[in-house]
Amino acid sequence: MAEAKAPTSQPAHSRPLSPHLQIYRLTWTxxxxxxxxxxxxxxxxGTLLLVIWLVALATGPRAFDRVQWFMGSWLGYLILFGYTWxxxxxxMGGLRHFMWDFGxxxxxxxRLMLAKGSLVASAALTLLVWVVxxxxx
Amino acid sequence: xxxxxxxxxxxxxxxxxxxxxxxxxxxxxxxxxxxxANVPLAIAFIIIVVxxxxxxFEEARLAVGQPLIAILLLLFILSGxxxxxxxxxxxxxxxxxxxxxxxVAVMANTFFAVAIGAAATxxxxxxxxxx
Ligand code: HEM
Numbered sequence: 731m732a733e734a735k736a737p738t739s740q741p742a743h744s745r746p747l748s749p750h751l752q753i754y755r756l757t758w759t760x761x762x763x764x765x766x767x768x769x770x771x772x773x774x775x776g777t778l779l780l781v782i783w784l785v786a787l788a789t790g791p792r793a794f795d796r797v798q799w800f801m802g803s804w805l806g807y808l809i810l811f812g813y814t815w816x817x818x819x820x821x822m823g824g825l826r827h828f829m830w831d832f833g834x835x836x837x838x839x840x841r842l843m844l845a846k847g848s849l850v851a852s853a854a855l856t857l858l859v860w861v862v863x864x865x866x867x
Numbered sequence: 868x869x870x871x872x873x874x875x876x877x878x879x880x881x882x883x884x885x886x887x888x889x890x891x892x893x894x895x896x897x898x899x900x901x902x903x904a905n906v907p908l909a910i911a912f913i914i915i916v917v918x919x920x921x922x923x924f925e926e927a928r929l930a931v932g933q934p935l936i937a938i939l940l941l942l943f944i945l946s947g948x949x950x951x952x953x954x955x956x957x958x959x960x961x962x963x964x965x966x967x968x969x970x971v972a973v974m975a976n977t978f979f980a981v982a983i984g985a986a987a988t989x990x991x992x993x994x995x996x997x998x
Binding site for chain 2: 767770771773774777778780781784785787788790791794795801810814817818821824825827828831859862863866
């Protein structure tokens with residue numbers, strides 16, 4: 731890129747360079763790309779929770795009860811719910827990546843369907859996990 | 868090399884290993900490999916967490932200590948930690964442009980991943996061996 735020379739004269743048709751604020755349009759695939767990164771980052775932080783829980787379980791009943799107390803609070807549940815959704819959403823995004831790696835699913839209609847489909851699927855799966863989980867406990 | 872005007876190294880050979888990550892496609896491939904492994908392991912992990920969530924200390928320890936559950940957890944920790952380390956490195960390389968800060972961030976990322984991995988592995992083994 732460093733060697734690329736800037737055009738010396740104005741090209742015949744000056745084309746808009748992307749991103750161009752006046753014609754910028756947010757698309758589903760752009761949002762989902764950002765969401766994959768955001769959920770990946772959230773899972774990175776969320777992994778700390780898993781480790782704290784495991785280490786507390788390994789340490790003893792008092793440490794474990796303290797962690798369980800937090801996890802059982804509304805904030806704890808909210809974080810756990812968010813973690814499950816982030817994981818499932820990121821997983822659906824990963825499945826889309828696998829498909830693209832094989833060169834499939836790039837048509838405009840397919841892209842849109844995959845983007846919307848993975849949003850719906852991750853929300854549905856998260857609800858399913860929690861309905862089953864809460865009815866079991 | 869300095870006494871020669873021309874190098875016999877090909878242009879590709881000269882830049883190989885000099886990308887922002889100082890490596891080639893290994894990270895891309897490892898990211899896919901761990902992502903594939905993560906699919907069944909994450910599903911198993913969610914089922915384990917949901918079924919252990921409401922339990923008290925003794926019950927949770929018994930559940931996590933079962934060989935099959937402990938092994939699945941250890942595999943998810945291994946695959947997940949490698950995956951999240953490379954994934955975060957990509958994010959750092961995209962947003963942190965000054966060389967010094969980038970090196971520090973990539974290093975801190977590795978330390979975090981290794982620490983998380985070691986702590987979780989130790990905890991699962993301690994529980995599973997009933998120590
Ligand atoms: C559930 C199974 C999972 C699958 C199928 C999966 C799949 C993927 C794939 C394919 C990528 C590469 C995306 C790209 O090349 O742009 C990726 C990136 C990433 N993943 Fe995962 N992943 C999973 C679980 C996780 C977990 C558990 C974590 C964290 C603890 C995580 C953190 C990340 C991060 C931080 C990135 C980088 C995001 C980016 O570059 O925008 N993933 N994942």
